[in-house]
Amino acid sequence: MTSKDRIKAAIEGKEVDHIPFSPFLAYVWEHFPEEIRSKGQLAFHKEIGADPLWRGAPCPVTAIPPKLETRSFNEDNRAVTETITPVGKLRQAHIHSSEGNTSFLVEHQLKTEEDYKTFLWIEENTKYELRMENVENHFKGTNYQGFSIGMLIPRGKSAFQQMVENYVGTVELIYALEDYPDTVETLWQTMVENDLKALRMVAETESYKYFLTWEDSGTQNYSPKLFEKYIASEIGQWCDMLEANGKAYFQHACGHVKAILKPMKKCGAYGIESIPAPPTGDVTLKEARDIVGSDFCIIGGIEPTDFLNLSIEQLEPYVEQVITDGSGGPFVLANSDSCPPGVTVEKFRLVADIARRRR
Numbered sequence: 001m002t003s004k005d006r007i008k009a010a011i012e013g014k015e016v017d018h019i020p021f022s023p024f025l026a027y028v029w030e031h032f033p034e035e036i037r038s039k040g041q042l043a044f045h046k047e048i049g050a051d052p053l054w055r056g057a058p059c060p061v062t063a064i065p066p067k068l069e070t071r072s073f074n075e076d077n078r079a080v081t082e083t084i085t086p087v088g089k090l091r092q093a094h095i096h097s098s099e100g101n102t103s104f105l106v107e108h109q110l111k112t113e114e115d116y117k118t119f120l121w122i123e124e125n126t127k128y129e130l131r132m133e134n135v136e137n138h139f140k141g142t143n144y145q146g147f148s149i150g151m152l153i154p155r156g157k158s159a160f161q162q163m164v165e166n167y168v169g170t171v172e173l174i175y176a177l178e179d180y181p182d183t184v185e186t187l188w189q190t191m192v193e194n195d196l197k198a199l200r201m202v203a204e205t206e207s208y209k210y211f212l213t214w215e216d217s218g219t220q221n222y223s224p225k226l227f228e229k230y231i232a233s234e235i236g237q238w239c240d241m242l243e244a245n246g247k248a249y250f251q252h253a254c255g256h257v258k259a260i261l262k263p264m265k266k267c268g269a270y271g272i273e274s275i276p277a278p279p280t281g282d283v284t285l286k287e288a289r290d291i292v293g294s295d296f297c298i299i300g301g302i303e304p305t306d307f308l309n310l311s312i313e314q315l316e317p318y319v320e321q322v323i324t325d326g327s328g329g330p331f332v333l334a335n336s337d338s339c340p341p342g343v344t345v346e347k348f349r350l351v352a353d354i355a356r357r358r359r
Contacts, residue, residue: 003051007147011210011271011297013330019323021333021355022053022147022299023348024274028339036345042142048345049352052146053299053332055252055273056156056214058134060207061198063154066125078106088118110168113180116187119167123190128154128198135207149250149273150208152238153198157213159191160222160230170221192234199238203245211242211249212273217264218255219282227260232267239268250299254337258283261291271297276336280304285325297330300337307347308340315347319354 001009006020025041036044045052069084078093093107110116138148155162164170176184202211215235219227239249248270257264257275261283264272275298277284283291285301292298301322310318323333333355335343 003045003146007051007053007332010332011147011299011330013295013297016359019331019333019355019358020051020053021049021352022051023351024055024335024338026338028341028343031341032345040142042145045146048349049356050348052143053334054138054143054146054148056151056212057143057148057208058138059151059154059198059202060130060132060135060205061154061201062129062131062134063194063198064127064129065122068122079103080107083109083122085118085121087121088114090115090118105166108167108169108172110163110176111172113176113183116176116180116183120187120190123187123194126194128194128201130201130205132205132207135205148208149210149212150202152202152211152213152249153195155191155195155198155213157215158231158234159188159195160226160234161215161217162191163188164221165216188230192237195234196237196241199241203241203247209247210270211247212252215252216255217251217253217257217260219259220256224259224263228263232260232263235264235269236267239270243268250297252337254280256282258287258291261288265292265296269296271299271330273299274334274337275300277301277303277306280336285322289326289328292329294329297332298326299332300334301326301331302333302335302351304336304338304340307335307343312346312350315350316354319351320358323355323358 001017003020006016007022009016010020029037029041042052071082073080075093078095080091080093083090090109091107092105092109094103095106096103110119157165163173168176235249242249249268250271250273251264251269252273254274254276257272275281275285275288280303288298302319306318326333
């Protein structure tokens with residue numbers, strides 16, 4: 001079987017010649033030697049014997065926000081961005097970490113009720129365009145090999161999840177829902193409606209059969225009740241629309257998901273992508289399989305810190321057990337969500353070797 005055929009069969013619970021191993025290379029890739037990176041990720045997959053799974057391939061629809069004035073400047077050790085609209089100004093700030101070579105959001109842009117109204121104006125004036133050239137260019141490159149799961153909507157997350165992660169923050173959002181719930185929910189509902197506008201266009205394309213968003217589901221940031229009210233309610237509409245067009249949705253979930261696996265499946269998700277075991281997650285792969293049953297796809301299983309810390313000798317029996325625990329339904333072996341710098345090429349190669357011995 002080709003990698004594309006193998007992954008597709010595994011996702012759909014059909015017979016495979018061996019278990020596909022589709023590594024998630026986020027974070028570790030930039031730390032590999034230049035002689036590896038210069039050849040590209042497809043060559044890396046081939047060299048270690050893995051199956052390329054391109055997660056979040058280009059969305060067929062692009063969001064076109066209204067013309068806005070932006071200002072960027074440094075303030076002490078913060079990189080500040082201001083967005084000026086006809087109805088108000090928004091401000092957010094990041095701090096750069098030289099050690100981690102990344103930036104952290106330390107000031108969210110929605111801090112007051114007026115900020116929500118300002119952002120509502122942006123949402124109300126955002127348009128959406130079908131741009132299939134993004135998808136076409138994706139498949140013209142090396143990505144034609146392997147299997148692609150497309151990005152479902154331009155926002156990249158459900159409306160509430162985007163608020164939690166990028167616009168408001170967990171604690172501040174809970175306070176805002178208590179202090180001015182109508183204002184918060186008006187913005188949330190408008191964001192949901194915009195997501196559905198984009199999704200209607202996406203669902204009618206011949207781009208991908210399977211989609212995901214970078215949902216980052218996990219009960220570290222909200223309760224199961226809030227998940228069902230604000231996130232599962234939106235995702236359920238996505239799944240209904242996709243199913244009507246012969247397509248399906250994967251929930252990218254890389255945190256604590258034990259309490260939301262059942263509602264995740266109930267709302268119509270086809271499977272979960274990047275599920276981690278403890279300590280990153282809060283549910284073992286065996287427990288997850290018992291919860292979701294045999295008709296729900298699981299992609300993931302190798303916990304990031306275990307991948308980093310286990311020796312080569314320890315890694316082999318560990319991966320064998322992961323494969324056993326993930327069996328009983330559609331399953332693709334992967335390291336969950338990301339890979340810490342320091343995981344060696346030798347470890348990736350070993351996991352691929354183990355997967356090729358398992359059916």
